[in-house]
Amino acid sequence: MDAKTANTKTGSSKPSDARALRADIYDFNSAYAACIDDGDIMLWPDFFTEDAVYKVIPRENWDQNLPLATIFAEGRGGLIDRTVAITKTTVARPRYLRHFISNIRVLGTDTGVIRAEANYMVVETMPTEVTRILSAGRYLDKFVYEGKELKLKQRFCIYDSEIVPATIVYPF
Amino acid sequence: MDAKTANTKTGSSKPSDARALRADIYDFNSAYAACIDDGDIMLWPDFFTEDAVYKVIPRENWDQNLPLATIFAEGRGGLIDRTVAITKTTVARPRYLRHFISNIRVLGTDTGVIRAEANYMVVETMPTEVTRILSAGRYLDKFVYEGKELKLKQRFCIYDSEIVPATIVYPF
Amino acid sequence: MDAKTANTKTGSSKPSDARALRADIYDFNSAYAACIDDGDIMLWPDFFTEDAVYKVIPRENWDQNLPLATIFAEGRGGLIDRTVAITKTTVARPRYLRHFISNIRVLGTDTGVIRAEANYMVVETMPTEVTRILSAGRYLDKFVYEGKELKLKQRFCIYDSEIVPATIVYPF
Amino acid sequence: MATQLKNSPLNFTWPEEGFTRVPYWVYTAPEIYAREQEVVFGGSAYSFIGFECEIPNTGDFRATKVGSKPVIYTRDETGQVRVFANRCAHRGVQFCYETHGKGKTEFICPYHQWTYNLHGETIAIPFRRGLKKQGGMPKDFDMKQHRLQELKVATYNGTIFASFDHGMPSFEEYLGPKMLHWVNRVFNGRPLKVLGYQRQRLRSNWKLMFENIKDPYHASLMHVFLVSFSLFRADNPSKVQLDGTGLHGVQISQRGEQKHDEGTEDIRQNIAHLKLANPNMLQPEKEYPGEATVVMQTIWPNLIIQQQSNTLAMRQIQTVSPQEFELHWTYFGYADESEEMTMKRLRQANLMGPAGFVSADDSEVMEATQFGVANYPEAKAVVEMGGRDFEDTDHMVTESMIRGFYSGYRKIMGL
Amino acid sequence: MATQLKNSPLNFTWPEEGFTRVPYWVYTAPEIYAREQEVVFGGSAYSFIGFECEIPNTGDFRATKVGSKPVIYTRDETGQVRVFANRCAHRGVQFCYETHGKGKTEFICPYHQWTYNLHGETIAIPFRRGLKKQGGMPKDFDMKQHRLQELKVATYNGTIFASFDHGMPSFEEYLGPKMLHWVNRVFNGRPLKVLGYQRQRLRSNWKLMFENIKDPYHASLMHVFLVSFSLFRADNPSKVQLDGTGLHGVQISQRGEQKHDEGTEDIRQNIAHLKLANPNMLQPEKEYPGEATVVMQTIWPNLIIQQQSNTLAMRQIQTVSPQEFELHWTYFGYADESEEMTMKRLRQANLMGPAGFVSADDSEVMEATQFGVANYPEAKAVVEMGGRDFEDTDHMVTESMIRGFYSGYRKIMGL
Amino acid sequence: MATQLKNSPLNFTWPEEGFTRVPYWVYTAPEIYAREQEVVFGGSAYSFIGFECEIPNTGDFRATKVGSKPVIYTRDETGQVRVFANRCAHRGVQFCYETHGKGKTEFICPYHQWTYNLHGETIAIPFRRGLKKQGGMPKDFDMKQHRLQELKVATYNGTIFASFDHGMPSFEEYLGPKMLHWVNRVFNGRPLKVLGYQRQRLRSNWKLMFENIKDPYHASLMHVFLVSFSLFRADNPSKVQLDGTGLHGVQISQRGEQKHDEGTEDIRQNIAHLKLANPNMLQPEKEYPGEATVVMQTIWPNLIIQQQSNTLAMRQIQTVSPQEFELHWTYFGYADESEEMTMKRLRQANLMGPAGFVSADDSEVMEATQFGVANYPEAKAVVEMGGRDFEDTDHMVTESMIRGFYSGYRKIMGL
């Protein structure tokens, strides 16, 4: 069916391409999460554009317009440096992370840049410990299509969980 | 593709308009959550019809057919009163809420009223405290389209988390 | 719209039938969760094929290629035996479970068998206790269509939450 | 919490000012909490258990707690209400897994199926005589000596109270005529019906709940909603009454007009112009004789009887740890009331409970109090509003009931 | 938990009836728990550590706990198994972060890279001699005096046990011939293989796990699944044996036919007609001499050896707090067994573990016991099934092993 | 934690070796923790509170904690900084709900609206004189005697410190000239600006944070990132200084070249070839006189002043329980600095905090230490690197500052 009939059929308030867009973002986020939770963290930078900016930001800083981030990776290089640190230099205990990404919202598109949001929760399981909530918050995203592939031009993880339990080793 | 080809192609068991319907509900719920988590609570009543009924109900009451709700807002007016109380009269400590709405199920449509369900989890972060689960449960929804916009004619939040940690300030 | 126009319109990287497929799996998982969380556990085996294999596996066993599962149900019969034990022989305290299934990924289809993954979280509420995370992990699924209905030929629940809080009564 | 030994002295010294001060260690010390379980909840007091209408028939039952101690209440074949520790006489299992149920003719512990009749007597012990002449209990084993621990039960006009002390006087004597008068107001013999439950856990010591409700002073100040709608105002006619021990108390007040005057000039947040978009939430109907529209009665050691306009509820306090308690709300009405009246109660219930327009303020401030005092054990509260003694008053501008509470508390605790 | 001082007296008095009673404070008191860490797990006992086949090669290692005390076990270059406290000799870091691994030639603490060989000896301390003639350890600092704390290790037919007391007798002497006989049944020298792990945390005191498994009485009553399929029945030929201390014990039983008769008339939930939709889950194959099909052996202070039909597992108890313990299950088989036999074990594993058709009952009832007793410290369990002493029996209708357990426990704890 | 009684003796015996040993019960015992709240954080010490620039105007305020004790800091109408316990003088409510705010002319407790001016004086008590001649506070009630508990405040070049002991000497005297010298380096009177906050909770005793930062020895070994980029190397010119008490200390060091030689041969994980894909994260710019590029100063009892290249932060320690503390990071720069410099600080912030390329190692190892020591209360740390006394050194190969810390700690704690 095309968007119009969809709308008449269901009163759908969204054009079909917005649907497809959200579906692409859903698939992107699922792959993104799987890369961190079960995959190879070294591939994580591939979800971003060359000039991407990735930040993990305490909500209080964001709300008070304070510029400090907890993670501030500039460009593909900055993302790669983070993965190198995680795998080569950081002396951290092993742990499992699991991402839950929901409530994806496509906010709009300007000149090929898609603004979107989502709620995320990351739960952490340390060896011999019960699973706990590591971080809950919101993604503020900017996506672009490189060919048929979505890439993140920006991902800001604004976290409600301002008191971080111990250490953030892997990205949100 | 139209619904039929979709079905033949993928064996899809759902007509395409049911898909669009669920997609609309997904978008609705995402906007609903964003309004509470990051937006202006005063706009929350706009997600409901004029004659809507919103209830937050302990699962034990629901299961025993006991009529008591923890929140019982009748009509747009009742919803507005709740937002006024939240913003003007309630003396509550600041907190962050974050909604996770998943497993959306469209149960059926009778005379324009769409019955749907979803599982929800609301996590709460108090200042200087770690994030905790405030409430997990199920939405029992009735939606209608007003023009192209979905509105809630009914949202019952049946909560498993019968022992409420402290206070419910914002809606689920 | 057909896949191609979709793609040109949105640069979508997925053919529309993959979309429909994921949508079917989403609906399947929602119904699956509702059956356990709010429905009749005796109907749970109906979500599987006659020759299905259902396992709940500690992630450490999976990662070390150790064959032991925590639940190992072979075929419809094994699933039925589990439901009989739950309802007739197990002496367990009452509890509520609530499933959150997200990040669904369709990995591919070979000869009618659809391989898919998802992240799941199951939260548990015991009477007079606060809600806690019972288990978080990943579904490794194999689906087939029986007519228009999806069925699970395989569901492996690989759980991060290796230290199980008390007892697993209901399936993940 | 199990480490407190009977009769061991508590190494705490109450401030010399007496009950006009409350030392903050009383809200946090594990030794105090353990002693409370022993002499307050486990001692000579009638704790609220539930309603008779919750267990109308023989074999109906519900689980609850007295302080932290799990118990069940049920009705035996003679129609008598029984309350038992939810602890198997054999090896202590909380044998009743369900929170409520019906149709029991006996209680069977899941572990070894020791079986108790509705009187709590042990009526069956599997393999008691052994099997094929082997094993079994000793010949001289006396099942009568090993039964469910029963509490002394008092039922009063549909309510159920119980005590671990079987030497307790009658409930009427325990409360005394002054307190009983107010109990009779709501519990006048009219059959009751339960409308539903609400439950919340607060990171706060249980005594702060009593301080809160024995404190009419705060109600006219903190509860902007109450005040703005004049549901409760310091300048409305009102009074406070206590029993001789100071442990029980009641505050009585009446609704006024929405206004702005002396009563509210002290109340900064009063919003005189506040209006309800849906007024049907607040259309109380008079249902009791006299002018009182609000009666909040506290019954030692675990109950608040709430009558605010048409919303009626029992608030039962359960303790969890020194710094946590739970409040279990049972909303009720009368079995024979009109649907309209029931609907009024359900609508007015928006005032109360974990999300109540009024009670939310209280749960927030109780946790805020705990957080304020927990790490200042050397400091103490000053409780002098309305004087330094405790007596009845014809006004609300007093902490008299709090002083009374701690006067009685200290005697019982030996502090 | 660190506050218990060596040799300080415990202010608790055991009931005068002796080991036919268990006072409920024993499951909750922090002082008891701290003392147990000191004299039970930290004392003169062999705790189960793991299997040799888990660390087949030099430098393989795994982490576990003795009570609450973190340790690692590894194999040195001579092939000898070593067990060390997972606590750096320098400033106490749990230096081994991984739960398991291989190929270590030394252990390096991440903090300052103090380095230990596979004997636990300190072989390198960075900057020990300082840097450019500055700093470093004192000249007289003796690395030998600062090494990993090693436990005395006993390996027995593929199993690994260890003790903090280096004056322990041999494992054989510790167990004694009667207990060793049953250990030999499963651990007969045949090479083992691990099939996998299951772990669960229970809000229950660790001793309730031993009470549960030393209690054949409950098995024939609570476990409807076991009984219905006659995998375990009170009227099946069976016996109970203890060692002299009472601390170790074993119950031996054999499968019967599915039936309904005297053995089950006492068992209300027996479902004689119960059938499996997929029977392959329960097709046990005889693999040991003799008639016994179920042998459950408890070895003080932290082990249950499970042989139920073809499902074999070690259940290791780890303590978390006075009211929490963890059960760590290691399922195993024999390295040289057939795939069919391994598959039988994996299928029968459905009986056991956190989701076991049988064991789920136990984890539920252990928490229910803790909840039942935790707030009644003044009450006590009565343990008189099968008499008031502890001795071997030719039947299952007894709590003999529980009495034996507390007889030994009291001596060790000085209670 | 409220159960510790003033002046009651602590039943703990420090190892005879003195401050070259740290007994592990010091990290877990509730009695120790309670005493620390009383004599360390509640005693004669200046705790770091925050920055003046966080509360530039009258009525601006922020909430924080001194140890576990909630306080607020604000600025009065005279421009003076005030610090008050966040505990109502009436009945203890943590009256300030917000974490920060502005424009207060007074603080009003939500419970009964007792009102405090910006000096902490009680200026209004609703119904103090009663209402319509009824109730109210006793005639002789003196509001002056019931005010917010105020702390003695010391501001120093934009920083705010406070003490519960009003008999404290000046901050300058408290620190002494040697320590003050290094404080002056960063806090030289230049106006400051806050760049943001980071907060984390560690399951570790608070003293392990000081041990970590007073330990230059580990930095050159554990922090592969630091070492690989030569941001900190044992063989870089560096020194350690302490004040007379041993409680305050500072380590000073300077950046070197990326290289592999004696300084790193002991460091197994040094990755000499490591390169940054985006080098702009590490392009420090000299901003202070002298060669030092890293100055880490510890100020008793709750502060670390961090200057690593261009990343400046105050790390404030807050205690949560014996086995938990929180680290609250406030990153700052200078109000008049260039955007480029601010950007450098924000980029270099990747080194620090809960996700810091360097600090992540520390938070991980601090928890690993707690887990290593918590269940071995009978064991102890050995702290002999660099000798057995504490003194200033011209090198980093020493635990001198840790010995100094425990020397002072024992005196204050009476251990």
Ligand code: FES
């Ligand atoms: S514990 Fe209840 S029957 Fe044994």
Ligand code: FES
């Ligand atoms: S603590 Fe292990 S090397 Fe220092």
Ligand code: FES
């Ligand atoms: S507690 Fe603050 S005003 Fe009463």
Ligand SMILES: [Fe+3]
């Ligand atoms: Fe109130």
Ligand SMILES: [Fe+3]
């Ligand atoms: Fe059992």
Ligand SMILES: [Fe+3]
């Ligand atoms: Fe460090």
